[in-house]
Amino acid sequence: MSLNFYTLDTDVVIDGYVVTASTQYQFALDKFVPLIGRLEIQRDALNTKFYSRLEDDIVRGCVMPPITIALIHSFPARKQTKNSIEEYISQNISNAFVLDGIQRLNTLRRAALKDGFDATRAIHVNFIIASSRDRLLYRMITLNNGQKPMSARHQIDVLADAFFNFDGVDLKLVAEKGKGRVRAPESFKKADFVKGYVAYLSGSVNIDNQKIIEEKMDELIASKIIDSDIPTSKVEFMDIVELVNKFSKSGKLNDWIRVQNNFIGFCVGAKTSAPKLKSVEVEMIEGAISRFEQAFSSINVSKVNLGKVRRELVAYFFQNYQSLNKLDEFELLDKISDRI
Structure with missing residues (x-):
């Protein structure tokens, strides 16, 4: 169980990279959900009708919109290969931040407790790597x-x-x-x-x-x-x-x-x-x-x-x-x- 990488683009303005990938729900539960706790100030998990419905839909087999994960790292001046960027992301997930998708990940965590949840279904993710805060x-x-x-x-x-x-x-x-x-x-x-x-x-x-x-x-x-x-x-x-x-x-x-x-x-x-x-x-x-x-x-x-x-x-x-x-x-x- 790992990340599947698809595209890599250079963001010249932030001196960094944008990467699209996918993985399975179980990887997101193991690696992405714990990142939410990295932020001392965090919006409370919402349990509105919308997220309750999403919770049920996840169990039924919906595909959630991509979440966005950010990392801060300044690479050497030389051009990086796709493999080196992918390797950096894979090795540094625990140092990342959830920029978009906190509520979706909280909903996924609740859905995982329900009967019929399939932990092998795909979840899509965008990674943003910027050279500075x-x-x-x-x-x-x-x-x-x-x-x-x-x-x-x-x-x-x-x-x-x-x-x-x-x-x-x-x-x-x-x-x-x-x-x-x-x-x-x-x-x-x-x-x-x-x-x-x-x-x-x-x-x-x-x-x-x-x-x-x-x-x-x-x-x-x-x-x-x-x-x-x-x-x-x-x-x-x-x-x-x-x-x-x-x-x-x-x-x-x-x-x-x-x-x-x-x-x-x-x-x-x-x-x-x-x-x-x-x-x-x-x-x-x-x-x-x-x-x-x-x-x-x-x-x-x-x-x-x-x-x-x-x-x-x-x-x-x-x-x-x-x-x-x-x-x-x-x-x-x-x-x-x-x-x-």
């Missing part, structure tokens, strides 16, 4: 934008917990409620972290405007992500995480970066300047942030939306870090006041 999320959002079941923010929220294990960094992520899994000194609220990731992906600090209907806000964010330069960007979100980890070594920057508005602004700004920020000494960044905060303290808080302005100016500061970090308090105040 960012590119995979980009592909998901371009495919799913406009559909009702899952907004762009929900997709990111669901997958962020599974994607970011922070191997090799000191950052840890804690859910605000429920049994948060602590993975890796000071912690981020998961909600703040996801907001920073959404801001990074969309290239915008305007990700939770209460003046915009939530549904339209989701569509706006998805549109910005689609229009962003994720597939061509040389910066990955883990580059931002590594910088946050670097800041966390500093007593002065540790608390500063964990303020939600600072973090969101930084995620947007560092998307442009991350490669250069990596080579800057922490003491230099401490001094630059100190001058920024001195300049920011001169803004008339009664005249602005302080949270919104902080996000925008932090993003602007780090987007233009090379030139702005050299300015004194009043030169910097002159620059940032023009952005308000």
Whole structure:
């Protein structure tokens, strides 16, 4: 019992591959159903009339629509053979994610308990292999934008917990409620972290405007992500995480970066300047942030939306870090006041 592979296509945009295959129900029960538990945040299994009917139809012999399984792996630059891709998929199923078909797999699991279930019937599956987490999320959002079941923010929220294990960094992520899994000194609220990731992906600090209907806000964010330069960007979100980890070594920057508005602004700004920020000494960044905060303290808080302005100016500061970090308090105040 194994996977039968049919087609292999290269997805140049996400620097990866799309593979079509089939297998038997028993393989799906053994290999795919356990993948659902890999995601901490998961939509509850639905037991609606539709899925109850599908459960019966599976026993009667229907063919389910293909499910979609994703893996993240960056292959060497040389062109891969069909056999090497198929071998990678077969050996790494346990590291995959179910992108589409969670409810169908839950339904299959229930159907398998019924009399008459045939575990040898075929189930079809599409595999998507992307070279990075960012590119995979980009592909998901371009495919799913406009559909009702899952907004762009929900997709990111669901997958962020599974994607970011922070191997090799000191950052840890804690859910605000429920049994948060602590993975890796000071912690981020998961909600703040996801907001920073959404801001990074969309290239915008305007990700939770209460003046915009939530549904339209989701569509706006998805549109910005689609229009962003994720597939061509040389910066990955883990580059931002590594910088946050670097800041966390500093007593002065540790608390500063964990303020939600600072973090969101930084995620947007560092998307442009991350490669250069990596080579800057922490003491230099401490001094630059100190001058920024001195300049920011001169803004008339009664005249602005302080949270919104902080996000925008932090993003602007780090987007233009090379030139702005050299300015004194009043030169910097002159620059940032023009952005308000």
